[in-house]
Amino acid sequence: MSRTLIYNVEVVEPGIRVGPGSVLIDGRKIVRLIRDEDAQVEADERIDGGGRVLSPGLMDVHTHGIHQAIYENPGDFQAAAEACARHGTTCVLPTLYKVMSRKSLGLLRELTAAMKGVTACSYPGYHLEGPFLALPGAGAETLPGDVGLMAEVYEACEGRVSAVSISPDSKNIIPVIEWLMERDVVPFITHTAATPEQTQQAIDAGARHATHFYDVFPVPPVREPGVRPCGAVETILADRRCTVDFVCDGVHVEPIAIKAAIAAKGYEGVLLTTDSNIGAGMPEGVYETPWGYKVRVRDGDGARHAEQGFLAGSALTMDRGMANLFRWLQLPAEQVWAMGTSNVAKMLGLKHKGVIRAGADADLVLWNENFNVARTWVAGKCVYQA
Numbered sequence: 159m160s161r162t163l164i165y166n167v168e169v170v171e172p173g174i175r176v177g178p179g180s181v182l183i184d185g186r187k188i189v190r191l192i193r194d195e196d197a198q199v200e201a202d203e204r205i206d207g208g209g210r211v212l213s214p215g216l217m218d219v220h221t222h223g224i225h226q227a228i229y230e231n232p233g234d235f236q237a238a239a240e241a242c243a244r245h246g247t248t249c250v251l252p253t254l255y256k257v258m259s260r261k262s263l264g265l266l267r268e269l270t271a272a273m274k275g276v277t278a279c280s281y282p283g284y285h286l287e288g289p290f291l292a293l294p295g296a297g298a299e300t301l302p303g304d305v306g307l308m309a310e311v312y313e314a315c316e317g318r319v320s321a322v323s324i325s326p327d328s329k330n331i332i333p334v335i336e337w338l339m340e341r342d343v344v345p346f347i348t349h350t351a352a353t354p355e356q357t358q359q360a361i362d363a364g365a366r367h368a369t370h371f372y373d374v375f376p377v378p379p380v381r382e383p384g385v386r387p388c389g390a391v392e393t394i395l396a397d398r399r400c401t402v403d404f405v406c407d408g409v410h411v412e413p414i415a416i417k418a419a420i421a422a423k424g425y426e427g428v429l430l431t432t433d434s435n436i437g438a439g440m441p442e443g444v445y446e447t448p449w450g451y452k453v454r455v456r457d458g459d460g461a462r463h464a465e466q467g468f469l470a471g472s473a474l475t476m477d478r479g480m481a482n483l484f485r486w487l488q489l490p491a492e493q494v495w496a497m498g499t500s501n502v503a504k505m506l507g508l509k510h511k512g513v514i515r516a517g518a519d520a521d522l523v524l525w526n527e528n529f530n531v532a533r534t535w536v537a538g539k540c541v542y543q544a
């Protein structure tokens with residue numbers, strides 16, 4: 159095995175510290191974190207980090223695509239993985255939302271075969287956004303809970319499913335949540351106008367994470383002047399067992415909502431995600447999509463329908479999301495880093511990801527100024543160098 163030492167770096171230990179040190183990699187794993195710069199370490203290759211920041215790779219649990227690749231096209235996985243590496247993302251749940259039906263089972267098999275062949279990014283499994291959702295949002299399915307269909311979709315994905323988004327107000331959803339829990343699939347709450355009672359029932363059954371929180375969580379209608387209504391958002395904020403993720407582009411959600419969630423849950427309960435799609439990470443311009451319209455991508459404005467101007471998706475990448483969080487939040491650096499790394503790994507139950515310590519996967523990013531990526535490693539292999 160060849161040992162690589164990355165030295166003279168500011169090592170990010172999420173939630174613990176950011177400070178000087180070196181990291182020794184052997185094969186696919188981190189074998190040692192050295193905080194003492196004078197320690198003598200043997201290595202086959204030595205990389206001088208030049209005093210820059212070395213963090214665990216960023217982890218995105220909700221992303222439909224990046225650059226000009228989408229995860230519902232089997233031919234795009236390699237290009238998507240390479241694009242992720244440029245933005246410091248090393249672990250992704252490819253998020254599907256239009257293909258969870260009985261007529262798409264063949265496509266799910268093809269996607270799964272394609273996903274298995276790619277090594278430039280780590281894919282623990284899909285995030286299926288639906289089909290048991292109450293509100294459609296951007297074209298997601300809205301079927302009542304159906305364990306039989308869930309099992310067929312799961313089988314077509316060869317069990318490579320990490321998370322399934324459900325709505326607490328979908329009919330017959332509790333058996334689906336229980337079915338997912340039995341298979342260690344994490345149920346996410348989203349696309350919902352659920353009442354506090356419905357939301358609490360879903361949480362009690364095991365749904366402990368809310369994705370693109372606030373987006374497609376409409377404000378309940380005021381039924382009596384003078385009484386402010388509460389719904390899924392308040393119920394999720396009130397339950398310390400629940401974590402939430404936000405699309406941190408400054409367009410999909412106000413930074414104050416992120417601060418409110420941190421005040422309710424602590425930084426450990428809040429995650430960064432992108433919900434990205436075609437156009438994410440691309441220069442300003444108009445891009446073709448497979449949905450019969452073009453999107454216009456503009457810095458700080460998301461991806462909008464090129465003619466009608468409505469918000470048609472997120473153009474965020476994890477590196478920009480991290481930069482935004484550092485701008486908006488007055489928190490210690492190790493806590494902000496946790497929101498894109500260790501908090502994500504913990505929520506998914508991935509013990510060897512999102513951290514820099516002996517035994518962890520060697521998924522690492524060396525950063526230049528302003529959250530620009532200098533170098534990315536996935537499972538010990540350099541997959542991008544600026």
Ligand SMILES: [Zn+2]
Nearest residue numbers: 287295296370
């Ligand atoms: Zn969605």
